[in-house]
Amino acid sequence: MTDRPTAAGGETAAIDPRRLAYELRPFTKVRTGRSIWELAVTLVPFVALVLAMLIALASGYAIGLALVPVAGLLLLRAFIIQHDCGHDAFLAKRASNDWLGRALGVLTFTPYDCWRRSHTLHHANTGNLDARGFGDVDTLTVREFQSAGRFQRLFYRVYRHPVVLFGIGPAYLFLLRHRLPIGLMREGTRYWVSAIATNLATAAILAALMAVFGIGNTLLVIIPTLLVAASTGVWLFYIQHQFEHAHWDKRENWSFHDAALKGSSHLDLPQPLRWFTGNIGMHHVHHLASRIPFYRLPNVLAAYPELRNLNRFTIAQTLRPLTLTLWDEDQRRLVSFREAARASG
Numbered sequence: 001m002t003d004r005p006t007a008a009g010g011e012t013a014a015i016d017p018r019r020l021a022y023e024l025r026p027f028t029k030v031r032t033g034r035s036i037w038e039l040a041v042t043l044v045p046f047v048a049l050v051l052a053m054l055i056a057l058a059s060g061y062a063i064g065l066a067l068v069p070v071a072g073l074l075l076l077r078a079f080i081i082q083h084d085c086g087h088d089a090f091l092a093k094r095a096s097n098d099w100l101g102r103a104l105g106v107l108t109f110t111p112y113d114c115w116r117r118s119h120t121l122h123h124a125n126t127g128n129l130d131a132r133g134f135g136d137v138d139t140l141t142v143r144e145f146q147s148a149g150r151f152q153r154l155f156y157r158v159y160r161h162p163v164v165l166f167g168i169g170p171a172y173l174f175l176l177r178h179r180l181p182i183g184l185m186r187e188g189t190r191y192w193v194s195a196i197a198t199n200l201a202t203a204a205i206l207a208a209l210m211a212v213f214g215i216g217n218t219l220l221v222i223i224p225t226l227l228v229a230a231s232t233g234v235w236l237f238y239i240q241h242q243f244e245h246a247h248w249d250k251r252e253n254w255s256f257h258d259a260a261l262k263g264s265s266h267l268d269l270p271q272p273l274r275w276f277t278g279n280i281g282m283h284h285v286h287h288l289a290s291r292i293p294f295y296r297l298p299n300v301l302a303a304y305p306e307l308r309n310l311n312r313f314t315i316a317q318t319l320r321p322l323t324l325t326l327w328d329e330d331q332r333r334l335v336s337f338r339e340a341a342r343a344s345g
Contacts, residue, residue, distance in 0.1 A: 015306065017257035017288060024289040027296050028089070035090050038295055039081060039100075046074035046107075050221060054209065057217040065220065072228025073276040079108045079233060080278030080294055086116040087290045102194070106201040109174045109226060113194035114181045123290055126241065127259030129327070130251040134183065137165070137238055141327045142340045157337065160325045165238065170230035175223075232277075239313060240265050240283040243321045244333050246311075260287035265311040267318070284310055 049071040056064025084090040085101030098112070105112035122135030132139065140148070140156060148156070158164060179199055181191035209218045247263035249255075267281030274281065278294040285292065285300045285307060292300065301308055313321075324334035328343075335343075 015261070015310075017255075017261040020261070020304070021257055021288050024285070024292065024300060027300055028289065028291040028293075030090065030092050030293055031296075032092055034295055035293065042074060042077045042081060046071060046078060049074065050225065053221045054213040054217055057220060058213050065224070068221070068224045069228055071221075071225045072232065075108060075225055075229035076232050077276050077278055078104050079110070079229060080280055082108060082110065082112065082115075083119070083280070084278075084294055086112070086119055089291045089293050102198070105194075105198050106205065108229070109198075109202060110178055111181065111191075111194040111198040114178070114184055114191050117184060117187070117191065123260075123287065124256075126287060127247045127249060127263040128251055128254045129248050129329075130254075137242055139242070139325075139327055139334075141329055142335065142343075143329070145326050145340065146344060156325075162322050166231050166235050170234045171227055173234070174226060174230045235318075236267070236277060236280060239267050239318050239321060240280075242324060242334065243311065243313070244324055246327075246334060248327050248329075248332075257288065260284075262311070263287070265313055266308065267313050267315075268308075269315065 049067050053064040053067050053071065056062075081090060082101050082104040085097040085104070088094055088097050091097045091100060101112040101116070105115070118135040120135075125131035125134070126136075129141070138156075138159060145153060145156065159169075179195065181187075181195045184191040206218060206222065209222070241264060243265055247259050249259070261284050264284040264287040265281075266284050269277060269281050279297040280286065280294065282297040282301060285297055286294075289300075321334070323336045325337055326335055326340050327333075328335045328340065
């Protein structure tokens with residue numbers, strides 16, 4: 001097995017992203033009954049598992065915590081539904097999407113309106129070297145890193161370490177950073193309302209659980225469940241855009257459609273992981289046509305089989321991207337710190 005994703009071949013290279021985006025419009029039609037079903041089969045098992053773990057702990061059975069990974073993946077799936085709401089891709093009406101997204105944000109510890117604004121900027125500027133820094137994994141070019149000060153280089157090295165990216169980072173993001181509208185504090189009161197209202201609603205649920213099951217038991221269930229969802233979600237987001245032959249350009253050469261399709265990966269996960277992650281691994285399709293409901297993304301690959309091998313990764317192939325840290329504008333690929341040092345030395 002090769003250690004890099006399948007490269008785009010002749011037929012795939014001939015795809016016109018702008019035309020494809022137009023052709024995908026029929027797939028954006030929401031099927032309300034299917035959406036409600038997907039919501040039910042996500043939230044009902046999630047709530048049941050959380051209550052089962054709390055009851056088990058309260059009864060002295062710590063083995064109940066073995067359910068944390070499954071509950072965490074269900075919470076991640078709830079976040080994927082919240083994500084679709086942010087793209088108006090889950091329910092038929094904008095208001096319905098927004099209110100469902102806000103409700104789910106209480107469970108995912110994510111203020112919906114703040115997240116939606118950040119994520120919108122991410123989609124609008126993916127692959128644009130002149131518009132980095134909002135809703136993305138921070139990425140420096142080789143020249144930027146080499147011209148940075150010693151402290152800046154050290155900070156960036158620490159930030160890009162997997163322990164920070166997938167451990168400390170997600171914990172900080174979902175437990176602390178989301179408590180305030182960071183980056184949006186001056187853009188209107190709606191983002192403050194979103195953050196504070198989500199905090200209060202989440203706190204009310206936690207207080208009720210603590211009153212019934214105790215503070216310690218509640219934290220032992222909720223925090224690990226959240227961290228499983230957060231770390232898995234950040235890992236997915238990383239692999240979706242941080243791979244060797246990604247697509248980055250300066251503003252004058254940047255194209256939204258090219259960056260959306262070519263700068264996003266297809267993480268080909270086995271079942272049941274594909275179900276738990278809401279098909280978000282088909283990220284190249286999602287970025288090109290973000291209003292397609294997650295449950296219709298497989299239909300796109302069935303109709304356009306040439307998209308299957310575009311920037312395709314398997315789980316085994318996701319290890320190498322973890323070592324890639326800098327965008328080399330000359331080679332037009334992500335490289336490791338070691339590769340960048342060797343090239344400049």
